[in-house]
Amino acid sequence: MLPELFISAFVTLFVVIDPPGCAPIYAGLTKDASSAQARIMALRATAIAAVILLIFAFFGEDLLGALHIELNSFRIAGGLMLFWIAFEMVFEKRTQRREERADKVNADPEVEDVSVFPMAMPMLAGPGAIAAIMLLMNEAQTAAETIEVFAALIAVLALTAAALVAAGPLIRLLGDKVEAVITRLLGVLLAALAAQYVIDGLRGAFTVSAATGGTVV
Secondary structure, three states: OOOHHHHHHHHHHHHHHOHHHHHHHHHHHOOOOOHHHHHHHHHHHHHHHHHHHHHHHHHHHHHHHHOOOOHHHHHHHHHHHHHHHHHHHHOOHHHHHHHHHHHHHHHOOOOOOOHHHHHHHHHHOOHHHHHHHHHHHHHOOOHHHHHHHHHHHHHHHHHHHHHHHOHHHHHHHHHHHHHHHHHHHHHHHHHHHHHHHHHHHHHHHHHHHHHHOOOOO
């Protein structure tokens, strides 16, 4: 049986990074590239996104400390951000924004390698994914749980790389309607996870305030 934190981390990261949603956009961005070029850019984009997320996983909390931001505040803000992403997924706003980014890139003939922008960032390692990995790292209290979070991240990125590599065939197989249904279902699930982050943040803030005898502003 898989550990609970691994399952939670996998679902959260899968929904936020959204490999099924990124695949059709990547297929459109690389429609003029050869199979080898598209494959290389897909792997490069995934690798760059992994580096970005790992940096925030290791040093994100220190950055918050330097800015005097409490983790409960970031948990609430991150939950609200994830909820907004979920809202956009359910009502197809996120797909529309991604398509607009793709159109801008395609309109510029000088831009050929899309692995860094817009794929690695902001599509894969965007604000939502960064917030999610930091929140998940905070949930990991032991070395074993930290390994679970990293294992979930690796699994999701591996699926993302596979989805991008097979983007063209996948879109032809699934079709636009199936992809839209999957995106909406993932959006509803993400909304529930985001609400839980906000609840945990509020609970933590009130607990700290009660323990210190202070008041929550």
